[in-house]
Amino acid sequence: MDQKLRSQMGWFTGAVASSIPWPAKDVWIQYAGDDFILRGTENGEQRLAPAITTPGVLQRRDECLSKLYRFTSVLGWFRDGFVDVVDITHGSRATVFGVGTRLAHSSVGQFGRKSFDCSHMPIIEDENVRIALAFWREGERLSGVHDSYAFLSYFKVIESQYQDGRGRADCFTRNLDYLPEERAVARIAELRAAGEDVGRHLYDSGRNAVAHASFGGDIVDPDIPFDRRRIAADLVLMRELARRYIAHELNVPTARSLYASRNRLEPWEPLIDPKALATLKAGGTPDLALLELEGLRVGLRLWPDACGCGP
Incomplete structure (x- = not known):
């Protein structure tokens, strides 16, 4: 994460009021082609206010802030609450907000580093x-x-x-x-x-x-x-x-409604034999030979860590 935050000059950071649990450590999110870093509320022994950092130059301030506001709208809805920007700072390097920043807070506490998840947030184009x-x-x-x-x-x-x-x-x-x-x-x-x-x-x-x-x-x-x-x-x-x-x-969708309705086989469908896929969708157990997974290496990832591979 530190490498990402040093990767360019020019960052906007918005302190937020939030009714969703906030991550304890920084979480880097790529959403609709843009980078957003949820600043964790723990930084060593220092306690921080919840905030979001996104890259941008001062000359394009309104464009960058508009993207930040739109992102908070979707994030809050998806996680069944709200995230609202209450203060803004800009600098050549990414900054943070200390506890006590005006109105910045998370009213329901925080997630641990591994438990915050906003995967499959909808892209809003309309x-x-x-x-x-x-x-x-x-x-x-x-x-x-x-x-x-x-x-x-x-x-x-x-x-x-x-x-x-x-x-x-x-x-x-x-x-x-x-x-x-x-x-x-x-x-x-x-x-x-x-x-x-x-x-x-x-x-x-x-x-x-x-x-x-x-x-x-x-x-x-x-x-x-x-x-x-x-x-x-x-x-x-x-x-x-x-x-x-x-x-x-x-x-x-919200995270809850998406969890109930999302087709978890969709990313795998191009790799699975049509007969085996039909059997899986019907709740059955296909012939393992049809899956054609023998000898392949499968990557496993616990978000937000990098992918680790195993047999």
């Missing part, structure tokens, strides 16, 4: 997906800090995907009855029992009331306990709608 993940990151960061603005960010996950309110309303209708979170289900039942159109309620009493403060109109008044309780109850529902939209309509 602009609509990118912006939805950015608003999701923003909502996750604000959740538990400021309910009203968190609600607005989750709402924008869906609002950003449609040109008019009809598309958004149809999206709510499609997804309301498929939310698994018990508190979201209970809130839907409560609103329907009161005769509310749930989608309209989320727009009028949620989105509009948060975003606007017109005299005499609906607002979320920070001094009114009822308003605070209402937006907190609606926040759970809006968050689950945003999560379902990203997962099921934009089809962005």
Whole structure:
């Protein structure tokens, strides 16, 4: 890792606030053709703030930072949390942030060096997906800090995907009855029992009331306990709608969903006899002769270490 960090002059490092466990030691990730190094929180006896380092020159600052922000959006979603940049530094050599850096933290502790894994993170090329993940990151960061603005960010996950309110309303209708979170289900039942159109309620009493403060109109008044309780109850529902939209309509996997669905034979398929492959996919045991592995050397790797080979 030290050799990688000395391989060029010019690095941006972003201290991050994170709700995913952070690695104890540096982890080098190659994602979408770019290098990102998750700076471990342990450096000998020195404790460090979680951070991410990526190569870049000061003249291309905004381009480099944009790549860093996009990467944090995907990493947070994939690991079922958020990673958000809170401070930036640039230098000819890669630097680190000490513990106590403004707002930088990992709220759930750390992984050991061998246990952090973000293999198979999806490459995001669609602009609509990118912006939805950015608003999701923003909502996750604000959740538990400021309910009203968190609600607005989750709402924008869906609002950003449609040109008019009809598309958004149809999206709510499609997804309301498929939310698994018990508190979201209970809130839907409560609103329907009161005769509310749930989608309209989320727009009028949620989105509009948060975003606007017109005299005499609906607002979320920070001094009114009822308003605070209402937006907190609606926040759970809006968050689950945003999560379902990203997962099921934009089809962005998380580590958990990918683990359940990924075809682990895919990298091997070009090397396996079609008959043997069909047998494996059916759950059977193929004739070993068909696998044609006799005499070959197989490389084994425990990520993130280099490959070690054995017979």
